[in-house]
Amino acid sequence: MKTLFLQPPSFDGFDGGAGSRYQARREIKSFWFPTWLAQPAALLPDSTLIDAPPAKLTLDDVLVHADTHQLLVIHTSTPSFGNDVKVAEAFKARNPALLVGFIGAKVAVQPEESLARAKVLDFVCGNEFDFTIKEIAEGKPLAEVQGIWWRAAAGQLTKNEDRPLLLDMDELPFVVDVYAKHLRIEDYFIGYLKHPYISIYTGRGCKSHCTFCLWPQTVGGHKYRTRSVGNVIAEIKRAKELFPQVEEFMFDDDTFTDNLPRAEEIAIELGKLGVTWSCNAKANVPYKTLKVLKENGLRLLLVGYESGNQQILHNIKKGMRIEVAKQFTADCHKLGIKIHGTFIVGLPGEDQNTLKETIAFAKEINPHTIQVSLAAPYPGTFLYNQAVKEGWLDIEHAELIDEHGVQIAPLHYPHLSHEEIFASVETMYRQFYFRPSKILSILNEMMRSRQMLVRRLREGVEFFAFLKERNAKPMAAE
Known part of the structure; x- marks a missing residue:
């Protein structure tokens, strides 16, 4: 058909x-x-x-x-x-x-x-x-x-009978040929990645058991199944032929660094190709591996810190120690690896004090850029079932976005309301970015590149327009 x-x-x-x-x-x-x-x-x-x-x-x-x-x-x-x-x-x-x-x-x-x-x-x-x-x-x-x-x-x-998970990931053909045939890659852009970029998966699944994370608990599973190094490199070579204008490759595996020897092997082969690349990573990659990745074209790591409070990290089964994350981040700064840090507000155990703790943590480790999201209990996740059981989520009003596609705050706690969680997103953004040191860093970045100047100005306009629209709408599910 x-x-x-x-x-x-x-x-x-x-x-x-x-x-x-x-x-x-x-x-x-x-x-x-x-x-x-x-x-x-x-x-x-x-x-x-x-x-x-x-x-x-x-x-x-x-x-x-x-x-x-x-x-x-x-x-x-x-x-x-x-x-x-x-x-x-x-x-x-x-x-x-x-x-x-x-x-x-x-x-x-x-x-x-x-x-x-x-x-x-x-x-x-x-x-x-x-x-x-x-x-x-x-x-x-x-x-x-x-x-x-x-x-x-x-x-x-x-x-019907369930389909077994695919174990030999090399059975899947390259997606970049589909990109070339049907998509205009310049239409795709991410604030922390160079433009134009291309993202692919080198494997599926994640061995971690974070209670909020969607793919491993639904379609991907907790076994990290990977493509062979040769297969990955062959697709990158093919992408270079199809898209000579690409500035950066992003490996969107849930956690590319789950297999450190493989990550190093792929990096070394990428280094031979002279490409710039980025990937998802846990905040526990050792300095030795980070050095190998950086020396072979790694530019940025997308890191899910989620919270600056250790108990909340335990609550969501993150498997991350604050002190380890601090050392990892310091190592990245030392090596010149940029970090886009992601944080989630409103996770189980959150209160006004933990929100302040997370903001202070983000400012202390100082990733290049951050993303702040509202805790979202997707059906099929441990967090969803937990929230329904504990009464943190009204199942009749469990929408994740409003009528304009903007994320809302569906979770609430006896000590923390929808409105407080919703408002904390803007608070964190403002306190992180509106610091003299961060403003100076962004200005320096803009002064060194006209492309970055135009891009950051556009993003600034979008950011403030979004906040204005966001604040004009209901703060959360009633």
Whole structure:
């Protein structure tokens, strides 16, 4: 079947392909590559991939493809599900014979509920869905396809046998060829990465058990399954041929540094290619490994610190010691490795004192840039189940974004309200960035590069416009 892989039109600036979670509008507009759609698309060379939000495509723009395709596959999420269903309904209304399926963590953990709520859906996928979609597109009867829930002709919902996780990751074809065929890479930008950039996965899964993290608890699993070093390097070589304009490669594995010897081996090969690259990392990589990575093209590490309070880190099973994180960060500063630090406010155990502690911690370790998110209890995570059980989340009002795609604060505690958690995001941003030393650092960065000057000015305008809009709306779920 002629297959259309679609990231649907949504709110202006809505990033449905967010690397690990937090599908939402951000303070500064950014877009991740739709790798979760590109990977199954790579298995079907005649398929089409459309990522509507970064391409600024409307429903009318994409709806014409209903006439020329027989299978529609939409990547959905808990925040975007309602909108995605409306898009699917529009496609089905235009082409009633169209087979429609959803992929993503939302339907993987709530398959029966999703099918019941969205009559337009013929099937939903669980776990990894690459070869699942390939089999469906090739005409295999739904009753025989592993890893799906589906709607039979009589309307009954049926669960098939689960599909085992893919262990040989080299079986997957390169996604960069799909990027080249269907996407304009200049449409994708992240505030802390060089532009244009490309992101790929060199493996799936994460051995950590952080209670809030979406992919390992839903579709990726806790076993870090990796591509061979040669396979990764071959894709980077291919990407260089296809995109000579790329300034940076981002490895979006949940934690690229889970396997230190492999990370070093890949780095050494990347060094031979002379490319600039970045990756996700835990705040515990030893100095020796950091030095090898830096000497072979590493520019930046994306590090999830989450909180500056040790008890909160224990509460979320982060497996990180504050003192270790401080030493790691100092080592990165010494080696000249930039850090984009991510923090989450409103996690279990949070109060006004821990919020202050996290702000002080962020200022002390001083990453180059930060991202502050609201604790988001996604269905399928330990945090979601815990929040429902403890009464921190009103399940009838558990929305993660508002009607404009902006993240809200769904969690609340007896000692900390929705409003206090919501307001702490802006407080942390202001206290971190509005310091003389940080302002001077940003100005120096802008003075050294005209491109960075234009970029930071644009981001500044977006940031303040976002805060103004954010503060004009309800602070949280009622």
